[in-house]
Amino acid sequence: MTENKNGxxxxxxxxxxxxxxxxxxxxxxxxxxxxxxxGPSKGGALKLGLAGGSTTDSLDPSNFSGVFDQMTTxxxxxxxxxxxxxxxxxxxxLVKEWHAEPGAKVWHFKLRNDxxxxxxxxxxxxxxxxxxxxxxxxxxxxxxxxxxxPVKEILKTGKFEFKVILEDPNADFPYILSSTRMxxxxxxxxxxxxxxxxxxxxxxxWEPGVRAxxxxxxxxxxxxxxxxxxxxxxxxxxxxxxxTALKTGQVDIINRPDRKTARLLGRMKGIQVINTPGGxxxxxxxxxxxxxxxxxxFRKAVKYxxxxxxxxxxxxxxYGVPGNDYPVPAYVKYAATSIPQRQYDPDKVKFHLKKSGxxxxxxxxxVADMVYNGCVDTAQLWKEHATKAGMKMEVVxxxxxxxxxxVWRVKPFCASFWYARPTVDWILSxxxxxxASANESVWKVPAFDKLVKEARAELNTDKRRQMYYELxxxxxxDGSVVIPMIANIVDAxxxxxxxxxxxxxxxxxxxxxxxxxxxxx
Amino acid sequence: MNFLFPVIVKxxxxxxxxxFAISILIFAGxxxxxxxxxxxxxxxxxxxxxxxxxxxxxxxxxxxxxRYATWLGDLARGELGNSLSNGRPVTGMIxxxxxxxxxxxxxxxxxxxxxxxxxxxxCALYQNSWLDKLxxxxxxxxxxxxxxxxxxxxxxxxxxQFELFPSVAILRPDMALSERINVLVLPCxxxxxxxxxxxxxxxxxxxxGVLSSPYIEMARLKGVKRxxxxxxxxxxxxxxxxxxxxVMDLAWLVVGVVVVEVVFVYPGLGQLLVDSVSxxxxxxxxxxxxxxxxxxIFLNLTADVLSILSNPKLRHPK
Numbered sequence: 001m002t003e004n005k006n007g008x009x010x011x012x013x014x015x016x017x018x019x020x021x022x023x024x025x026x027x028x029x030x031x032x033x034x035x036x037x038x039g040p041s042k043g044g045a046l047k048l049g050l051a052g053g054s055t056t057d058s059l060d061p062s063n064f065s066g067v068f069d070q071m072t073t074x075x076x077x078x079x080x081x082x083x084x085x086x087x088x089x090x091x092x093x094l095v096k097e098w099h100a101e102p103g104a105k106v107w108h109f110k111l112r113n114d115x116x117x118x119x120x121x122x123x124x125x126x127x128x129x130x131x132x133x134x135x136x137x138x139x140x141x142x143x144x145x146x147x148x149x150p151v152k153e154i155l156k157t158g159k160f161e162f163k164v165i166l167e168d169p170n171a172d173f174p175y176i177l178s179s180t181r182m183x184x185x186x187x188x189x190x191x192x193x194x195x196x197x198x199x200x201x202x203x204x205x206w207e208p209g210v211r212a213x214x215x216x217x218x219x220x221x222x223x224x225x226x227x228x229x230x231x232x233x234x235x236x237x238x239x240x241x242x243x244t245a246l247k248t249g250q251v252d253i254i255n256r257p258d259r260k261t262a263r264l265l266g267r268m269k270g271i272q273v274i275n276t277p278g279g280x281x282x283x284x285x286x287x288x289x290x291x292x293x294x295x296x297x298f299r300k301a302v303k304y305x306x307x308x309x310x311x312x313x314x315x316x317x318x319y320g321v322p323g324n325d326y327p328v329p330a331y332v333k334y335a336a337t338s339i340p341q342r343q344y345d346p347d348k349v350k351f352h353l354k355k356s357g358x359x360x361x362x363x364x365x366x367v368a369d370m371v372y373n374g375c376v377d378t379a380q381l382w383k384e385h386a387t388k389a390g391m392k393m394e395v396v397x398x399x400x401x402x403x404x405x406x407v408w409r410v411k412p413f414c415a416s417f418w419y420a421r422p423t424v425d426w427i428l429s430x431x432x433x434x435x436a437s438a439n440e441s442v443w444k445v446p447a448f449d450k451l452v453k454e455a456r457a458e459l460n461t462d463k464r465r466q467m468y469y470e471l472x473x474x475x476x477x478d479g480s481v482v483i484p485m486i487a488n489i490v491d492a493x494x495x496x497x498x499x500x501x502x503x504x505x506x507x508x509x510x511x512x513x514x515x516x517x518x519x520x521x
Numbered sequence: 522m523n524f525l526f527p528v529i530v531k532x533x534x535x536x537x538x539x540x541f542a543i544s545i546l547i548f549a550g551x552x553x554x555x556x557x558x559x560x561x562x563x564x565x566x567x568x569x570x571x572x573x574x575x576x577x578x579x580x581x582x583x584x585x586x587x588r589y590a591t592w593l594g595d596l597a598r599g600e601l602g603n604s605l606s607n608g609r610p611v612t613g614m615i616x617x618x619x620x621x622x623x624x625x626x627x628x629x630x631x632x633x634x635x636x637x638x639x640x641x642x643x644c645a646l647y648q649n650s651w652l653d654k655l656x657x658x659x660x661x662x663x664x665x666x667x668x669x670x671x672x673x674x675x676x677x678x679x680x681x682q683f684e685l686f687p688s689v690a691i692l693r694p695d696m697a698l699s700e701r702i703n704v705l706v707l708p709c710x711x712x713x714x715x716x717x718x719x720x721x722x723x724x725x726x727x728x729x730g731v732l733s734s735p736y737i738e739m740a741r742l743k744g745v746k747r748x749x750x751x752x753x754x755x756x757x758x759x760x761x762x763x764x765x766x767x768v769m770d771l772a773w774l775v776v777g778v779v780v781v782e783v784v785f786v787y788p789g790l791g792q793l794l795v796d797s798v799s800x801x802x803x804x805x806x807x808x809x810x811x812x813x814x815x816x817x818i819f820l821n822l823t824a825d826v827l828s829i830l831s832n833p834k835l836r837h838p839k
Contacts, residue, residue, distance in 0.1 A: 049689070049786075055614065055796040056562070056606035063607070065562050141559075141575040146568050193607075205694065208607060209796055210788040213693075234691055236786045240673060244688040245786075248680055251689075401799075402555025404565050416565070437568035 053235030055209030062142035070180035075515030078183035078197025086503035169457035200226025227518035278489035278504035279420030285441035297356035323483030336472035346389035629712035641724025660718035727759035
């Protein structure tokens with residue numbers, strides 16, 4: 001049913017072969033079909049059926065709460081200032097050049113001068129500064145207010161240039177400008193709901209949580225992106241509804257197919273399951289300030305008490321890798337992948353329990369289904385593993401309502417998850433330094449904080465790598481968060497859809513499927 | 522008809538009281554749930570600072586009774602306010618969705634009510650025949666299955682096997698009437714199957730009850746034809762209970778279709794209510810809650826009035 005009316009049939013073989021060569025290495029059913037895929041071609045009306053939209057969605061960047069909101073930033077209706085590529089590296093987007101003054105405290109940014117908003121206004125430094133400032137200031141309600149808090153001042157240095165002065169040095173500052181929550185909007189915007197931006201598509205019709213329709217921006221500043229004629233996004237909360245809609249050709253792309261049936265889906269004719277090693281990190285924080293989790297040996301015993309391979313196999317249905325108790329997925333720069341993988345080890349559980357002297361302590365794991373699909377099952381399996389290893393464990397099933405307010409960061413041991421942020425510094429600053437707002441395990445270690453700060457200021461790559469290794473090793477050995485698994489990102493699409501190697505940081509190619517993917521000619 | 526007037530006035534008065542009580546219940550209920558709108562919007566990424574900022578902006582820092590009084594005052598002026606989570610006017614969010622819900626409920630009613638009554642009559646007419654048993658068994662099976670399962674079964678048959686209808690009911694502004702009807706078929710069919718048995722069984726039981734009365738026997742002895750007995754003598758006297766169950770099912774069709782809306786991705790009021798409750802969006806929940814309550818109350822009143830009208834004893838009180 002997909003309308004793929006386009007005249008361009010010329011195949012760009014080099015790109016196609018490249019794409020095929022790389023994607024074939026990813027073990028996903030259906031991907032082999034793309035070996036003879038053609039390069040990008042223009043045209044077609046793309047329809048997506050997505051989970052994660054809500055009737056309460058808003059296009060005010062300080063108010064984003066769901067998948068759709070954040071997707072609009074990534075080249076759909078708007079653009080962030082910088083692009084994060086699939087390797088976790090920054091690429092030019094609206095900003096074309098950037099550099100730090102020595103010391104990494106002052107950053108200079110130079111914008112493209114040929115970008116227009118959908119209303120015809122040329123995008124300049126005023127707009128970029130406004131868009132950052134939208135998240136700053138006392139009492140700001142934005143989710144990333146804490147992230148931009150270290151910004152001391154932003155100064156316009158030319159029509160298309162500005163500089164950012166930070167309170168403290170930060171070698172990773174530009175990454176913040178690639179955030180899904182920081183699209184560039186016209187300066188002075190007060191009503192954000194029209195989706196005004198510089199993106200590849202112009203928002204025509206939108207009803208929050210129901211449907212959004214946009215047409216290609218003929219004036220888009222990227223020649224090699226935004227291939228579709230139009231994009232229709234339909235919110236589908238029900239797994240079965242999404243899958244059936246894809247099977248019957250009512251939509252071309254869906255996110256979050258049920259992992260339990262994804263393999264069967266991938267075997268169906270005309271459908272590909274896109275499986276990308278990703279950054280969806282399932283964490284189980286133990287509050288370090290509460291007995292018995294203040295005891296390092298007890299924490300170690302808990303870490304050895306779970307069979308990670310078994311969880312990956314049953315809960316993730318193989319779509320993931322075991323976690324190693326440091327929160328950095330392998331694709332992120334400076335990930336400490338050389339630390340040996342922690343295994344399920346009943347002997348070590350007994351050893352560390354004995355050493356801690358807390359053998360009779362009962363581990364109560366608080367979980368709820370809303371954290372992620374299969375969360376309660378994870379806890380049940382874990383309980384079996386732990387019991388076999390001689391550890392007393394109880395699963396406490398909590399209500400879905402208000403989980404983040406009443407259970408997370410409140411109960412001593414619970415379940416949580418994170419889409420990994422783009423840099424080690426961002427991940428650690430958000431969840432592991434003493435004053436971090438989301439320090440879910442109450443990990444307050446002054447020496448750790450100091451090293452995070454030093455690493456942030458370090459511009460020498462080798463020294464930084466060493467520092468980040470140490471930090472991750474500390475969390476692996478001594479940290480108060482168990483990370484038993486890191487899930488792949490799984491999407492599904494009609495096999496008419498073409499794409500280059502896919503980013504795994506968040507779903508749908510880093511939420512850029514609408515901008516990066518195409519209908520095969 | 523003058524005797525009806527006081528009944529209606531009295532019932533409307535009670536209805537207003539009920540609505541007032543319901544609005545307090547909804548308000549208190551949402552307040553009792555853990556977390557608030559600010560927490561629900563900011564979710565896991567909330568910091569103490571931006572939680573407070575958002576609470577202040579949404580006026581959630583004011584005490585409960587103050588907020589309720591403000592809301593009630595606005596309502597008295599005919600304003601439903603704005604959604605807390607995205608600032609849109611509640612009327613704009615609810616209007617077209619309620620229309621969609623009504624369209625779906627109405628089309629299901631148009632199909633199911635005549636069908637149920639006719640089938641009920643047939644069952645009564647051919648009581649204990651194989652046809653009666655077949656109809657009863659099949660409709661009772663349909664009602665015994667949860668509605669989402671009925672929906673999935675219909676999808677398997679009509680979408681996956683025969684590719685007759687779309688599995689999701691996406692409504693686009695530029696759709697022709699025929700396309701809209703095509704999209705509505707499966708949700709409508711699901712609802713029909715779910716309510717059919719209830720109305721059909723009631724019709725059958727009511728008619729059979731009347732059929733055992735002496736005047737029916739008299740009619741039969743006179744040699745009146747069976748069909749005529751049913752339509753002229755039995756049906757009018759069995760109307761009251763049938764009307765009651767039909768109207769109750771109508772109310773269910775309006776307020777009880779959340780699951781069907783989710784399965785078919787049909788943009789009605791149900792999905793909005795679910796989303797708004799999860800975000801603790803009080804103005805939206807209040808408005809949709811009150812609409813549902815009004816529907817129930819109005820249909821109840823309609824049922825009573827119709828029962829009175831269909832009963833000569835009540836129509837001509839001494």
